[in-house]
Amino acid sequence: MISPAEIKNQALKWWKPLLQSYIREELFFPKSIDRIGKVQSSHVTARFELLQQEIEELYRCSKNQTGIGYQVQTAGRNFRRTGSHELPDAVVFETIEDYIAFTGFKKEWNIFLTNYNIIKDSFPTLQNWALQNCLWLTNKNVNWNDVLKVCRYFSETPRPNLYLRQLPIEIHTKFIEENNALIQSLLDYLIPGHIRSVAQKRFAERYFLKYDEPLIRIRVLDIDLTHFGNFSDISIPLSDFEKMDMPASNILITENKMNFLTLPATPSTIAVWSGGGFNVSYLKNVQWLKEKHILYWGDIDEHGFQILHQLRRYYPNTQSIMMDYKTFEHFSEFSVAGARNKSEQLSLLKSEEHKLFERLKLIDKNRLEQEKISQGYVEEYLKSLLP
Numbered sequence: 260m261i262s263p264a265e266i267k268n269q270a271l272k273w274w275k276p277l278l279q280s281y282i283r284e285e286l287f288f289p290k291s292i293d294r295i296g297k298v299q300s301s302h303v304t305a306r307f308e309l310l311q312q313e314i315e316e317l318y319r320c321s322k323n324q325t326g327i328g329y330q331v332q333t334a335g336r337n338f339r340r341t342g343s344h345e346l347p348d349a350v351v352f353e354t355i356e357d358y359i360a361f362t363g364f365k366k367e368w369n370i371f372l373t374n375y376n377i378i379k380d381s382f383p384t385l386q387n388w389a390l391q392n393c394l395w396l397t398n399k400n401v402n403w404n405d406v407l408k409v410c411r412y413f414s415e416t417p418r419p420n421l422y423l424r425q426l427p428i429e430i431h432t433k434f435i436e437e438n439n440a441l442i443q444s445l446l447d448y449l450i451p452g453h454i455r456s457v458a459q460k461r462f463a464e465r466y467f468l469k470y471d472e473p474l475i476r477i478r479v480l481d482i483d484l485t486h487f488g489n490f491s492d493i494s495i496p497l498s499d500f501e502k503m504d505m506p507a508s509n510i511l512i513t514e515n516k517m518n519f520l521t522l523p524a525t526p527s528t529i530a531v532w533s534g535g536g537f538n539v540s541y542l543k544n545v546q547w548l549k550e551k552h553i554l555y556w557g558d559i560d561e562h563g564f565q566i567l568h569q570l571r572r573y574y575p576n577t578q579s580i581m582m583d584y585k586t587f588e589h590f591s592e593f594s595v596a597g598a599r600n601k602s603e604q605l606s607l608l609k610s611e612e613h614k615l616f617e618r619l620k621l622i623d624k625n626r627l628e629q630e631k632i633s634q635g636y637v638e639e640y641l642k643s644l645l646p
Contacts, residue, residue, distance in 0.1 A: 266350055450466075476494045478522065508551065522637070527645075553574050554577070560597045565600055
């Protein structure tokens with residue numbers, strides 16, 4: 260025989276469907292549980308006392324005795340040995356009030372009603388969103404009046420191009436940050452065509468707001484390039500870097516900042532440093548780089564080749580420099596044991612690069628840092644490559 264605890268477990272599964280039925284303006288109750296445990300003839304004889312206890316417990320928590328909650332419905336059963344018995348046949352929740360009282364959801368139900376009415380009255384276009392996300396409406400900590408102020412502003416101004424704290428919305432400055440998950444769900448529904456990147460979780464970067472962008476550092480290695488006037492070393496926000504088109508033929512990207520700073524004068528070349536290491540990912544959407552001859556100089560180690568592989572995913576024609584077997588052997592006395600890379604297949608490495616990558620996996624001293632390569636070697640290498 261079903262117990263009150265088992266009834267509650269089943270009833271809790273109806274909570275979200277109940278909220279959705281209310282939004283759809285559909286009747287949800289009465290709602291019954293028919294499979295409450297079939298009584299066999301042997302139960303009436305062999306385990307009569309236990310069966311009686313189960314039935315008493317079922318009634319003790321029922322509307323039949325308390326006046327609210329689930330109603331126990333009975334049906335007559337005939338058994339060959341013991342004759343006719345009136346036994347529980349189904350459990351029924353007749354009204355919303357019965358359900359709310361039994362599950363203990365009274366506060367949540369009232370919060371839901373209040374919040375749903377706010378949405379329906381002031382922002383009816385969110386009704387379908389509410390249908391799919393109805394549990395949000397039961398959260399007592401959500402200030403829906405302020406949430407809807409944010410929704411209304413972004414619906415009218417989907418790409419504000421302001422910093423978060425500059426938004427002309429009458430809410431405190433940390434409100435969006437504190438309610439980020441909810442507001443993001445709402446804006447994804449309201450302005451799906453104005454999401455900068457669906458993979459981006461940070462609010463400002465997701466919805467075309469200004470934010471503290473990564474800075475891209477640039478060195479002009481050819482004094483005849485006058486794109487920046489008299490400035491030869493500047494840093495600019497990533498978005499500005501993406502919009503510009505530099506007159507140089509060659510773009511030299513380095514992994515290490517000091518190597519970037521000490522690159523020698525080189526014809527028609529601009530050096531770029533995006534923060535080092537895997538931060539080359541910042542450069543993935545720079546369309547004008549596709550028209551340039553891109554050179555990449557990283558450490559000769561397993562991670563250095565992975566970064567090269569990553570950069571080639573954005574710009575397939577990227578050429579590696581000083582990441583070859585000759586350079587590694589020339590400065591082998593400075594090689595050390597480096598971290599291992601789990602990547603087995605770097606399909607975008609060229610044949611000679613891949614051979615060196617595989618060799619590094621087999622030796623102990625598998626890392627030659629850029630800084631260990633002498634300045635004279637760098638200058639001669641670049642002079643012969645870009646005369």
